[in-house]
Amino acid sequence: MKVKVIMNPVAGRGRALKAKPQILKALLEYDVELHLEETKGINHATEIARQAVRAGFDLIVVAGGDGTINQVVNGMGEERIPLGVIGCGTGNDFARALGMPADPVAAVRQIMGGVTRQIDLCRVNQSYFVSSVGVGFDGEVAFHTNQGFRWIRGKAAYLCSVFKTLFSYRPRRIKLTIDGLVMEFNSLLVAVTNSPTYGGGLKINPEARINDGLFDVCAVQYMSKPEILACLPLLFPGWHRSLKKVRMMKGRNITLESNESFYYQVDGEILTDKTLRFSLIPRALAVKGAQVEPAGGFDFAAEKPARVQEA
Template structure:
């Protein structure tokens, strides 16, 4: 169910001064704030100063009664803000300012901040599910295995300097020697066997701004979608990607697709696998993942991908 924005809408913009490659950031955000003020909104702006600061500021905004907190940054900033809003009535919004901006793309926003702000001014409000990995909430996805190894090996300097190319460069370097492992993987209690290269646990659909590993995911169904990619090594991965692009999950024996409420993964004989959430390295297995239904309010602009909602699927 979607609701209109309340009158006298109060928002806090939290921005990451180090996100993306934007110049004149503060002046652009001031223009955004003035655009929204012209529509009767009350707008404040706050910069982050350290990792985790966005979560603290979002929690404080929710306690102070703000209607929404706008994450101006990449998906890492969106994740931090979201972690401060879980279980509150304060909604999450976003302005794209990062390397990939997956959530902004899911919401149909322009990568131009002023155009995105114009779209955000026409938003509605609704509640959605999120996932949790260990004790960290995620909005988009969690990755275990190869993609998390890539994420863990990229520095913030590389991300800022090269953008998305940094991920491609590092993926090519790691692919030659990366080998599948046989962890203890249970999806809603069912054991999944075989050598695994990567597991993607999706709350939403889009991955890396390009491919939909979890194309059947909706953000209001009380489930997480899980794509398991198997193989001896990453040299076989292009074949798996073709199956995923074509959404032929059931035709490729090395790609398995599930919908579940809980996922448990543990390494065998002391082996561990890296884990990332929403594009940021989180840690290593063992780790449990589960869905947290109807736990986050979000702002939904007019051009958001409606296939993200169960009702739109018919």
């Protein structure tokens, strides 16, 4: 078996680089032809993955965070080469959704000894993503996390950025369409996810499953600063779902539009736009070692009736 390891040496404050000797030693316990390459800049992981596909590798293993995994998946496209994930980033929400251990050596053993599962491959505009897209407040929080709090990991980094964003965020009017259901509202945030958590474990869409053929959406109307501070603790256990200004939905085809540009995060990477179009390819991404329940009998050919509603 030819195995390509794509390692981001700066992910998670150098966590992958520190674990490099142990990762290599663990992989070499198996009968593999091993090639490791470290990323050297933005989107380098995409190019490495693209070359690995052309070179005929049997398995691509990513040692990095959600952003590195995102780049690799965009380099692989819709190729069915199995992916292995060693979560070494700041949040590691995708690795968590896959049931991967936090310990890198344990993750290697789960990948190499595990079966291959098919999960959903998500797309926003022209790019693939694996875990989450957050628009509005969430996008600006991710922006501040990347700009000023990368030395802190997980939920702590997210919370520091939340407090910074509180004093600068301005609500935007958005139009959100989910399988024909149309909503217009002044937004605090909209999170479209394939996995249940983001921000290092915050349960934004607790019922999300990465292989059910559906996006999970959390849409939140604008709140005042005191309301945000009061509701923030509810994110940890996922109790925000019962709030009056929060709406939880599922769908397959989603469009989000605004007259003003907004920040949004895609697997932790920050972009700006006015329109986002989401689509999903059910169970199109092969992941080796993933511990996920087999998908149920969802009928991908079924269509929901169109409904229109303003909020």
